[in-house]
Amino acid sequence: MATIDRAATGKPVAARHEPASLATALRRCAAFLRRNEPHLWTWGGRTAALVPLVALTLTVLVLTLKAWPAIKVNGAHFLVGSDWKPGNTYGATVHTDGVAHPLGSSYGAWPLIAGTLQSSVIAIVIAVPVSVGTAFALTERIPRWLAEILRSAIEILAGVPSVLIGLWGALTLGPLLANDVYPVIADHMPDIPVFSYFRGPTYHGEGLLTSGIVLALMIVPIIASTTRNLFAQVPPLPKEGGEALGMTDWEVGRRITIPWVRSGIIGATMLGLGRALGETIAVAMVSGSLLNTIAPNIYGTMGTIAAALVTQLDSAFTDGTGFEVRTLAELAVVLVGVLLVVNMLGRLIIRRTGHLDAPAGQGY
Amino acid sequence: MANDGEHQATSRPIIGTTDSRSEERIDPILAALDPDRERPEHVICSQSLTLSFGQKRILDSITIEFRRGSITALIGPTGCGKTTFLRTLNRMNDKIPGFRYSGDVTLEGESIWGPSQDLLDLRRRVGMLFQRPNPFPMSIRDNVVAGVKAHRIAKGKQLDVLAEERLRQVGLWEAVKDRLNDSPFRLSGGQQQLLCLARALAVGPEVLLLDEPTSALDPISTEYIEQLLRQLTPALTLIIVTHNLGQARRISHNTMFLYEGELVEHGPTEDVFERSREERTQVYVTGRMG
Ligand SMILES: Nc1ncnc2c1ncn2[C@@H]1O[C@H](COP(=O)(O)OP(=O)(O)OP(=O)(O)O)[C@@H](O)[C@H]1O
C-alpha cells in the first residue's frame, strides 16, 4: 500500500517495487483521465482549434520581425514601385534610418503582386467552370463505372507533385500552346478593350497565360472533388421539382443544383485560389520568373511573389548586409496579406449571397 | 384559364357530383365558345398500362380515363404503386434503371411516349405537386416564375405581374408581398407548399398530379389547400394520391383504388366508398386494411 501512495504522489520509488508501482500509477492516471473526460475533450478541442491560428500568427510575427528593417527602408514604394535592384552587394554599404543596405538597392514589388493576382485570377476563371462541369458530369450524367475512373483520376492528379506539373508545363505544354494555340487566339481577337489584351506577340510559351493554365490544372482537383461531394448531397426532391416543371438537365443544374451548394462552391474556389496564389515551383518554371516586369499582354513573361521568393533566396544570401533577405521576408508578409484579403473577400461574397441558401440539412 | 373555374367551383356542390356536372356547368352560348368543345372528353387515358422496374412488376394492365375538369383520388395501401402510376403520367419514371412499360398513356389523344411528343412541353402541360414542399434555392418571386422562365412564356415586367397573379391565386400574396426577394426556406411548411402550387400553376398546366400534397401539413393548411384544389376545376384536371380517405371523399369526383399494382375498382367517389363492387375495396375504404 505504501508504494502505491508514493507512486501516486510522485515520490521516488524503490527499484525493486517498480513494476507493480508503475502499473498502479498508470491505472491512477487512467482513472484521473476518465473522471475528467468531458473537460479533456473541451480543452483538447479548444487547443486543437487554436493551433492553426497560433501557428499563423507566429509565422507572420516572425516574418514581420525579420522584415521590419526592410519595411522601414522600402516604405510604400515596395507596394507600388516596379524595380528590383539589390544594388552593388560588393560595394559600399550605406545606412538609411540606421539600417545597413548595399549602395543603390531599391525594391518595388508591384509587378510581382500584380503577376500573382493575374495568374491566379486566370487560373480561377479556367478552373471553376471546368471543375463544376466535371463534378456535374460525375454526379449526374455518366455511367457509374466511368465516374469511378474519372474520380480516381482527379484524386491522382491532386497528388502529382507540382514540380512535375511545372516541368511538363515548361517542356511540353508551354511550347505547344505557343506554337499552335496562342497565335490563333492572338490573330482573331478584336482590337477593343479587354480583348486587345489577347493580341500581340505570343512569345515562347513561358508567361502569364501558361502559368494560369498550369495553375488551373493544379487546382481543378481541389475544386472538382469538393464540388462533387457537395453535389452528391443535394436532395433529389428539389431537382425532381425542376424536372417535373419541364426544365432541362442544364437548367436544373444551373438553377437548382449549383445554387443549392453555392456557399460550398465559393468556399472550394477560395481554397483553390489560396493554393494558386501561393503555388511556387511550377509557376517559377513556366512564368519566366521575371522580377520587375508586368506582362504586356496575356502571353507575356512575368513573375509572382512565391516564385520570386524561391528563385531569389540564393542570391539574397550574397548580400552581406542581409538586406535582401529581409526584403524577401517582407515579400512573404505581403503574400500573407494578399491571402488574407482574398479570404475575407470570399467570406464577404458568401455572406452577400448566402441569404437565399438552402438550409443546411434540409430534410427530404 | 385557371381563373374561369373559380366562380363556378363555388356555385356547385362538390361531394358526390358526378356525371351530371358537365351538363349543368355552362349555358349554350358559352358552350359554343368553349375551347374544350372540340377536344376529347378525357384528357388522359391509360390503356392496359403495365410497368416494371427490372424484374419487378409494379403496375398491372391499368386501364382508366380521366375526364376533363374532374378531380380523381388515387387510393390504396402503401407500396401499391400510386406514386409510380402518377409519376408515369408526366414521364418522371423514364430515367429509373430497368424501367419498362407496355400499353400506352395518351394526353389529348396523343401518346405521351409518341415521337412528336416534346417531353419538356408534356411536363409543362402535366404539372406535379410533391408530398413535401420543394422550393428552389432562389427568391420567392423567382420560385414562382422559375418554370415560366424555363419555358420562355414571359419575361421582364410580365414576370412580376405573373408572380403576383399566381401568388394571389393561392392566397399567399398578402403574406409574402413584402419579402418577394427573400428566401423561400423561411416560410412555413404550408406556405412553402402553396408556393410550389403557385409555381406549378404559373406555367399554365392542363393536368395537375398531386402526390399526397397535404400529408406533411396541419389540418388548417390541409383544408385550405383542398379548397384551393376544388377551385382549380374545371379549368384543370386533377389526380391526387391520398392516404386520407376523408380527403378523397371531400374533394374528388372520382376515385380509383389500386391494390398491388392492380386497378381494383374505379368510378364516382360515392359509389366506390358506399357501394363498392369489390370485397378488397370495401375492406380498404372501411379502414380494415393498411
Ligand atoms: N425506383 C424504383 N426502383 C425499384 N422499385 C421501385 C422504385 N420506386 C418504387 N418502387 C417499387 O414500386 C412499388 C410501388 O411503389 P410506390 O412508391 O408507387 O408506392 P405507393 O403506392 O406510392 O406507396 P406509398 O403509399 O407508401 O407512397 C413498391 O414496391 C416500390 O418498392
Ligand SMILES: [Mg+2]
Ligand atoms: Mg407514394
